[in-house]
Amino acid sequence: MKRSFAFLGLAGAALALSVAGTRDVHAIPPPIVVNDEAIMGDGFPRMLAEFGFFNRIDGRVPTGRVIAYELNTPLYSDGADKLRYIYVPEGAKITADGDGLLQFPVGTAIIKTFAFGEGDDQRFIETRVLLHRADGWTALPYRWNADQTEARLALAGARVPVTRPDGEEISYRIPNKNQCKTCHSMDDAVVPIGPKARNLSPALLAELVERGSLDAVPDVARPMPVWGAEDAKTAPLARAYLDVNCAHCHQPGGGASNSGLDLRWEQDDPFALGVRKPPVAAGRGAGGLLVSIEPGEPDKSILVHRMNSTEPGVLMPELGRSTINHEAVELMRDWIEEMEQ
Amino acid sequence: MIRITLAAALLASSATAWAETHTITPGEGAQERLQEALILAEPGDTIMLEAGRYALTDGLSLDVDGVTVRGAGMDGTVLDFTGQEGSGEGLLVTSDNVTLRDFALENPKGDGIKSKGADNIVYYRIRVTWTNGPDPANGAYGIYPVESTGVLVDGAKVTGASDAGIYVGQSSQITVRNSIAEANVAGIEIENSRNALVEHNIATRNTGGILVFDLPGLPVMGGGNVIVANNLVVANDTANFAPPGNIVAGVRRGTGIMVMANEGVLIEDNIIDENPTAPIMVIAYTLEFDDERYNPMPRDVVVGSNLYGRGGDDPQLDGAEMLLAAFGGSLPPVMWDGLGSLYTVEGTPGWSLNLPEQGKGTGAAQPSPLNVPAPATEFDRTGIGAPAELDDRIG
Numbered sequence: 242m243k244r245s246f247a248f249l250g251l252a253g254a255a256l257a258l259s260v261a262g263t264r265d266v267h268a269i270p271p272p273i274v275v276n277d278e279a280i281m282g283d284g285f286p287r288m289l290a291e292f293g294f295f296n297r298i299d300g301r302v303p304t305g306r307v308i309a310y311e312l313n314t315p316l317y318s319d320g321a322d323k324l325r326y327i328y329v330p331e332g333a334k335i336t337a338d339g340d341g342l343l344q345f346p347v348g349t350a351i352i353k354t355f356a357f358g359e360g361d362d363q364r365f366i367e368t369r370v371l372l373h374r375a376d377g378w379t380a381l382p383y384r385w386n387a388d389q390t391e392a393r394l395a396l397a398g399a400r401v402p403v404t405r406p407d408g409e410e411i412s413y414r415i416p417n418k419n420q421c422k423t424c425h426s427m428d429d430a431v432v433p434i435g436p437k438a439r440n441l442s443p444a445l446l447a448e449l450v451e452r453g454s455l456d457a458v459p460d461v462a463r464p465m466p467v468w469g470a471e472d473a474k475t476a477p478l479a480r481a482y483l484d485v486n487c488a489h490c491h492q493p494g495g496g497a498s499n500s501g502l503d504l505r506w507e508q509d510d511p512f513a514l515g516v517r518k519p520p521v522a523a524g525r526g527a528g529g530l531l532v533s534i535e536p537g538e539p540d541k542s543i544l545v546h547r548m549n550s551t552e553p554g555v556l557m558p559e560l561g562r563s564t565i566n567h568e569a570v571e572l573m574r575d576w577i578e579e580m581e582q
Numbered sequence: 583m584i585r586i587t588l589a590a591a592l593l594a595s596s597a598t599a600w601a602e603t604h605t606i607t608p609g610e611g612a613q614e615r616l617q618e619a620l621i622l623a624e625p626g627d628t629i630m631l632e633a634g635r636y637a638l639t640d641g642l643s644l645d646v647d648g649v650t651v652r653g654a655g656m657d658g659t660v661l662d663f664t665g666q667e668g669s670g671e672g673l674l675v676t677s678d679n680v681t682l683r684d685f686a687l688e689n690p691k692g693d694g695i696k697s698k699g700a701d702n703i704v705y706y707r708i709r710v711t712w713t714n715g716p717d718p719a720n721g722a723y724g725i726y727p728v729e730s731t732g733v734l735v736d737g738a739k740v741t742g743a744s745d746a747g748i749y750v751g752q753s754s755q756i757t758v759r760n761s762i763a764e765a766n767v768a769g770i771e772i773e774n775s776r777n778a779l780v781e782h783n784i785a786t787r788n789t790g791g792i793l794v795f796d797l798p799g800l801p802v803m804g805g806g807n808v809i810v811a812n813n814l815v816v817a818n819d820t821a822n823f824a825p826p827g828n829i830v831a832g833v834r835r836g837t838g839i840m841v842m843a844n845e846g847v848l849i850e851d852n853i854i855d856e857n858p859t860a861p862i863m864v865i866a867y868t869l870e871f872d873d874e875r876y877n878p879m880p881r882d883v884v885v886g887s888n889l890y891g892r893g894g895d896d897p898q899l900d901g902a903e904m905l906l907a908a909f910g911g912s913l914p915p916v917m918w919d920g921l922g923s924l925y926t927v928e929g930t931p932g933w934s935l936n937l938p939e940q941g942k943g944t945g946a947a948q949p950s951p952l953n954v955p956a957p958a959t960e961f962d963r964t965g966i967g968a969p970a971e972l973d974d975r976i977g
Contacts, residue, residue: 397617400639400667414668418621419643423674429699493801499698499728499752501800512799512872519869520827521800524692524722524745527827543827554692554721559670 273304277330280350280372289368289383289392294328294352301365306331307352308449313440314468314481317566319413320405321355321366327436328352329454337446337459340439342432349373351433357403366401367415368392371425371433378431380421411564420560428494439506440465440485465506479576480506482569483514486558502533515544516580523547526555536580545573601626608634620644620651631685633658641669641690647677650975653685656709656739663690671696671726672710675703681975683707689714694724694740702732702969706976712742716765716823723749724766727756729802734968736760736976744823745830746771747788750778752802757968759783767824768793768833769815774800778808779967789822790833791815791857796843797829798867798876806845806881807966810852815839816891817856832868834859834898843867843878843922848961850886858896860913862888862932866921870941878940879922884957886927890915900944908949909933916952919944925957 276293279286286292296302303309307328315323329335333346345351351371356363365385372379383392384399398417404410416423425431438446438459449455465481466473484506490497491504500521503513512518515533520526520543528546535541547557549570556562604619606612606629616636619629625648633654638661644651653659663672672690675682675697686709687694694710697703710724724740727733728751738761740747747766750756756778762785763769769785771793772778778794785791792815796805815838824831833840836859841847843866854861862885867878894913899905905913916932918924921940926932932952935944 396621397614398640399614412667414640417617417640417643419617419645419674419676420641420669422645422676423643426676429676496698498801518799519829521797521829522722522726522728522745522749522751524828525718525720525825526692526722527825529826531827552691553666553668554670554690559692560668563668 275304275306275328275330275350277348280328280330281348281374283374283376285381285394285396287394289370289394292350292370294326294350294370308445308452308454310436310441310445312435312485313442313465314478314485316435316485316561317569318355318561319403319411319564320407320566321357321413322363324354324356325435326352334453335449335455337438337455337457339459340437340461340463342434342437343441343455343459345373345433345436347373347375351436353435357405359406365389365392366403366413367395369416369421371431378425378433380425380431381418382415382421384415405564409564414561414563416560423496423560424489424558426489426496434489435485439463440481463506475572475575475579479572482572486569490558515542524554526557528555534577534580537578537582539574539577542573542577545570545577548573600624601628603628603630605630605632607632608636612636613638613640617642620646620649623649625649625679628652631659631661635660635662637662637665638672639665639667641666641671641674641692643674643676644680645676648679649677650681650683651685652681652683655684656686656707659685661685661687663687666691671721674698675700678702680704681706683976685709686711688712690721692721693726694721694743696723696726696728697730697733698727699729700727701730702972703727703730703734704972704975705733705735705738707737708735709739710743710747711740712744715742716744716767716820717742718744718823718825720744722746722828724763725749726751728752731755732969732972733757734972734976738762739764741765743767744825745828746793749773750775752800754778755965755968757781757972762786763788763791765820767820767822768830769818771795771830772805772808773797774802774805776805776807777966780808780810781812784814784816785818786814786816787820788818789820789824789835790830790837790840791818791854792839793830793833793837794839794841794844794847795829796845796867796877798871798873798878803873803876804845805843806847807962808844808847809961809963809966810839810847810849813839813852815852815854815857815861819856819858836860836893836896836898837863838893839863841865841880841883843876843880844883845877845881846962847880847883848886849884850888853889853891854893854915855889855891857893859894859898860917861890861893861915863917864922864924865917865919866937866940868941868943880924881922882925883923884925884961885916885930885932886957886961887930888915890931905949914952918952918954924954926952926954928956 328350330348336344354368384395403413483504488504628650631653671693678701683706712720722745743766746768747763769788838857838861840863914931920936935947
């Protein structure tokens with residue numbers, strides 16, 4: 242229903258444009274195509290529009306080869322809604338790599354808009370782009386203006402006051418370019434995090450193959466559960482949440498490798514996952530608790546304590562969260578409660 | 583051959599010719615201006631922080647190799663994080679060959695400056711202060727290089743860290759010198775690191791002055807080849823204010839220099855005075871562990887000649903009264919748990935708990951005066967300390 246509304250709006254705007262254009266037939270704007278040079282070049286485009294990912298009428302409707310997608314279990318970002326897109330240039334092909342991260346060709350762009358509000362009240366806050374250039378991935382943040390007409394590069398990030406749909410006033414943080422890398426970092430190189438085959442819907446993977454953008458539907462033995470699905474079981478959902486929200490740092494080669502904590506989906510050593518593992522450099526973040534996870538005792542588990550805090554120096558993840566995801570905290574509590582002691 | 587030399591010379595001269603200095607001033611928009619400069623800097627550039635107080639709301643980060651960040655002195659340029667709303671540290675450095683000098687951080691919510699995987703980093707005349715003094719709500723580490731090869735900390739001053747003032751972890755080729763660590767839980771801590779030189783520092787009013795630890799369960803283990811020499815380790819008598827759960831929360835108030843596990847540590851020519859639990863403590867890792875790669879024992883620890891003042895006279899140890907009575911009012915300067923291998927120069931007074939096994943507590947202790955051999959060979963100093971070229975940057 243919402244989607245058809247958007248189309249109506251689009252049609253109206255297009256009509257207005259064509260009416261305006263009757264004065265001069267040559268003024269009909271050419272269709273927007275993605276600017277491969279902006280993706281592949283070594284500059285930092287000042288405006289999001291320079292990439293041509295979206296129709297310029299409202300900056301929201303993706304252009305031809307830009308494909309919308311969703312993740313089974315998404316990253317929590319203070320309750321922001323995420324609009325995710327992938328662009329793969331014509332003739333280039335993604336390679337499947339088991340259930341892990343799709344291997345994107347040079348020229349790929351991964352685009353994520355962070356928004357609050359529903360329908361007409363929806364406001365874009367920022368759009369982050371990951372560009373696969375010849376020398377590796379580059380991450381750039383773009384901040385939408387108050388009029389919602391354009392998004393401008395925010396290299397140094399920003400703080401934006403946001404009122405969430407639930408009425409809570411928050412100080413929303415747009416990360417700076419380096420902070421993008423803080424999460425999107427593996428062995429010191431920038432990498433995508435989200436689009437792992439295990440966290441994508443089979444329908445999307447099939448569509449990508451159909452379009453000729455993906456070499457084969459990857460073999461996923463154990464897909465991640467869908468966040469919010471009623472039949473999702475506690476343990477896999479908890480592990481999916483930790484993988485998506487924590488493991489980009491907490492894994493070997495990640496930003497928090499020195500902690501020794503490894504929260505990846507594929508990790509099955511309980512100690513590496515934090516079970517009865519003492520903290521290393523948690524400082525006051527440990528909150529007086531002795532181990533990351535004490536089976537059966539969520540109140541004695543640092544993991545729950547840090548997810549349930551909004552205090553810098555205590556809260557985890559360190560970036561991208563300033564409010565508590567109560568649903569996730571409850572999930573962790575249930576999971577730890579269920580563990581054999 | 584000539585052509586190659588010429589090309590190299592051109593390359594060298596162009597590198598200096600292109601290096602730019604970006605000057606940042608405090609005031610409105612300092613957060614964005616400074617962060618943008620840190621992002622857009624090119625290798626070889628200097629970012630000058632003019633004198634003044636910079637009110638910052640978010641952590642800063644540097645990810646460009648070969649950049650110098652320079653202030654107008656540790657009391658002139660102050661990055662004030664009292665109003666910090668996000669990030670786990672004040673400044674995060676993730677690039678190599680970075681020089682940080684002549685500025686201060688105050689009241690970061692988490693760590694002060696963290697450099698991770700940042701090889702050949704220099705911290706020179708950097709101050710990190712939690713201005714309210716010892717407080718468990720303070721950040722954990724003041725200066726925090728980790729997973730790096732080549733670390734030089736010189737002329738730094740850290741006060742109030744709820745874990746360690748100057749903490750070097752999982753790194754190698756390290757020098758910490760001419761620095762002051764005051765009123766932290768641990769003054770200076772070298773953890774799971776190799777080839778470290780800790781010299782000419784002042785550690786005072788901490789819970790423990792200088793700690794050399796090796797812990798299990800970390801990606802990098804096997805700490806050792808550490809020299810702790812010519813330090814002033816005085817009056818480390820602040821009650822432990824670390825949040826429980828952290829390894830340093832177990833450090834006893836009044837510990838001067840402490841070695842836990844590690845292989846090859848030399849402690850000599852220090853002045854150690856007024857550390858009421860133990861001027862020097864050498865012990866095995868105290869807890870049980872499950873990590874095949876880890877050796878919990880202190881091995882080849884050498885206590886050379888040090889100047890011992892008052893100490894061991896108010897130990898925070900089980901059975902303190904009995905111990906004091908047995909040793910005539912104060913414990914001798916070197917305390918060993920009896921595990922691993924310890925050597926002391928002739929005439930070093932000490933005592934041993936004579937523990938029979940590691941990780942089982944002190945219930946089986948049978949204290950006695952220390953009886954260990956003198957070191958048979960000269961301590962091997964090769965390869966210890968930061969690479970010499972790091973000195974050139976602060977010349």
